[in-house]
Amino acid sequence: MQAAAAMTDQATPVREPVYQLRNVGKTYARNAITALEGVSMTLTKGSFSSVIGSSGCGKSTLLKIMSGLIPPSTGRVVLQGRPVTGPRRDIGMMFQQAVLFPWRTTLENIVLPIEIRDGKAAAKAAEVQARELLELVGLKGFENTYPSELSGGMAQRASICRMLITQPAVLLLDEPFSALDELTRDFMNMELQRICTSRGATAFLVTHSIQEAVILSDVVYVMKPRPGRVAEVVPIDLPRPRTLDMMTTPKFGALVEHIRSALDKEAFK
Amino acid sequence: MSNLETIADRSPAAEDDTVWTEHSSWIDRVPRAIQMLFVFVVFVLLWDTVTRFGFVSPIILPTPLETFNDLIFVGKNLVTGGYMLPALWITLKEVFYGFLLAIAIGFTLGVIVGETAFGERAIMPYLVAIDTMPKVAFAPLFVAWLGFDIDSKVALAAFIATFPIIVGTAAGLHAADTNSRNLFKTMGATRWQTLVKMKLPMALPQVFTGLKIGSVGVMAGAITGEFLGGGKGFGELIRTAASQLNTPRVFSLILYLSVIGLGLFAFVSWVQRRFVFWHKERVSAGGE
Numbered sequence: 330m331q332a333a334a335a336m337t338d339q340a341t342p343v344r345e346p347v348y349q350l351r352n353v354g355k356t357y358a359r360n361a362i363t364a365l366e367g368v369s370m371t372l373t374k375g376s377f378s379s380v381i382g383s384s385g386c387g388k389s390t391l392l393k394i395m396s397g398l399i400p401p402s403t404g405r406v407v408l409q410g411r412p413v414t415g416p417r418r419d420i421g422m423m424f425q426q427a428v429l430f431p432w433r434t435t436l437e438n439i440v441l442p443i444e445i446r447d448g449k450a451a452a453k454a455a456e457v458q459a460r461e462l463l464e465l466v467g468l469k470g471f472e473n474t475y476p477s478e479l480s481g482g483m484a485q486r487a488s489i490c491r492m493l494i495t496q497p498a499v500l501l502l503d504e505p506f507s508a509l510d511e512l513t514r515d516f517m518n519m520e521l522q523r524i525c526t527s528r529g530a531t532a533f534l535v536t537h538s539i540q541e542a543v544i545l546s547d548v549v550y551v552m553k554p555r556p557g558r559v560a561e562v563v564p565i566d567l568p569r570p571r572t573l574d575m576m577t578t579p580k581f582g583a584l585v586e587h588i589r590s591a592l593d594k595e596a597f598k
Numbered sequence: 599m600s601n602l603e604t605i606a607d608r609s610p611a612a613e614d615d616t617v618w619t620e621h622s623s624w625i626d627r628v629p630r631a632i633q634m635l636f637v638f639v640v641f642v643l644l645w646d647t648v649t650r651f652g653f654v655s656p657i658i659l660p661t662p663l664e665t666f667n668d669l670i671f672v673g674k675n676l677v678t679g680g681y682m683l684p685a686l687w688i689t690l691k692e693v694f695y696g697f698l699l700a701i702a703i704g705f706t707l708g709v710i711v712g713e714t715a716f717g718e719r720a721i722m723p724y725l726v727a728i729d730t731m732p733k734v735a736f737a738p739l740f741v742a743w744l745g746f747d748i749d750s751k752v753a754l755a756a757f758i759a760t761f762p763i764i765v766g767t768a769a770g771l772h773a774a775d776t777n778s779r780n781l782f783k784t785m786g787a788t789r790w791q792t793l794v795k796m797k798l799p800m801a802l803p804q805v806f807t808g809l810k811i812g813s814v815g816v817m818a819g820a821i822t823g824e825f826l827g828g829g830k831g832f833g834e835l836i837r838t839a840a841s842q843l844n845t846p847r848v849f850s851l852i853l854y855l856s857v858i859g860l861g862l863f864a865f866v867s868w869v870q871r872r873f874v875f876w877h878k879e880r881v882s883a884g885g886e
Contacts, residue, residue, distance in 0.1 A: 418786065422780075424777045432874075
């Protein structure tokens with residue numbers, strides 16, 4: 330079914346919207362601080378979007394709203410036709426750290442979301458899917474390994490599995506590889522692309538790295554602080570699948586330059 | 599690049615004349631058991647010198663040999679079921695029940711104080727206030743309330759051991775990081791699930807730290823209770839021996855008590871290694 334969806338996506342340029350934000354704003358301290366103002370975006374099915382901006386531009390606030398951790402002050406947040414009013418099973422989340430629990434094996438960590446939502450029996454049943462996911466991310470054979478024996482990259486692969494186990498409609502990625510070294514990070518980004526493509530996943534990435542945003546995304550949202558807002562939407566029309574070699578092409582360089590100057594304008598104002 | 603190469607070529611350093619090794623003290627290479635034995639031998643020699651040449655009266659400090667002989671005597675008495683065995687049994691019971699009680703109360707209060715805002719705001723200040731009191735001073739009260747039997751000693755032992763367990767549990771519950779909390783929130787976990795599946799396991803290393811401190815306190819509580827509240831335990835034997843100026847006996851009884859204390863501590867450490875296998879503790883058996 331996912332494969333079919335991916336094929337129609339390629340055939341028709343208009344894609345089905347999955348996650349829609351309309352004029353979303355967030356104020357703190359009794360409206361004294363505006364963290365986010367008038368953010369509108371539409372994530373279409375199977376697309377990869379990134380948001381980039383300096384610290385304090387409201388991107389983490391945006392991510393918290395999108396994951397249902399905090400409510401917005403204004404605006405509409407709609408996932409798959411239903412307003413987001415709290416954490417939901419169709420929202421997958423990945424953090425800067427892998428957040429694996431050391432007393433659980435890799436497999437037990439991955440089925441944790443099922444265990445929380447549906448109980449132990451369902452978690453046991455989900456181990457079949459968990460094993461498939463482990464194979465997808467290249468961690469086959471590590472089912473019964475404890476996280477302390479996994480490297481940073483392997484731990485993040487496991488946390489990808491945990492995110493995917495509930496078959497979420499949208500993947501929210503909060504600087505998922507920023508704690509890894511640069512070589513591992515580039516490699517993991519390519520892995521992420523492969524995994525997202527194979528699952529037809531709709532992904533939303535928050536990052537500090539312009540290169541990372543450009544190489545992975547179909548759309549990059551450039552955010553600016555005070556108040557946090559989307560300043561520019563940059564479509565990335567590099568062909569897919571993306572490769573690390575593309576990072577040396579003039580087109581890639583031009584896109585990175587464009588985004589950098591968009592960010593700099595604010596930083597030195 | 600070529601510059602670097604020329605510099606490298608000119609430098610006369612051949613491989614074998616730049617070899618140097620990190621120097622470690624020879625003491626670091628001696629096995630730990632030998633080092634410990636060395637300290638023990640020095641200690642006993644000093645002790646022997648001090649007593650043998652009359653620097654200290656034998657009534658105040660017995661010789662190592664006297665103490666050793668008494669250790670054998672007490673050991674024989676215990677093994678053959680002499681009059682000291684029931685006393686030991688009583689003290690063991692006090693320690694056992696006292697520790698169980700301390701774990702039950704300490705863990706419960708620790709969870710209340712560590713998990714609920716009310717507990718932290720309204721109950722914790724009182725616990726801190728009580729903790730600063732000299733708890734031994736409560737012994738006469740426990741005797742008045744619970745009598746001269748083991749109950750009053752169990753109460754004092756538990757009273758002393760409870761607080762480190764409360765503090766360990768409460769502090770451990772705060773150990774959960776923001777990411778873990780957010781992850782549980784995004785998974786839609788209930789408060790109970792968050793507590794049982796995340797916060798409590800994460801708290802275990804600190805809970806066990808509290809248990810270890812408590813296991814030391816429970817011994818002190820039981821013996822103090824016997825000193826101040828009578829009874830027929832090991833503390834009473836020590837008190838009697840001391841009143842008869844039988845210092846070798848006092849020393850050997852204390853040594854046997856310390857074996858029990860070490861045993862309890864070792865047991866708690868063993869349970870910790872089994873259940874908190876995932877937490878790598880850097881300090882070995884020596885404690886915190």
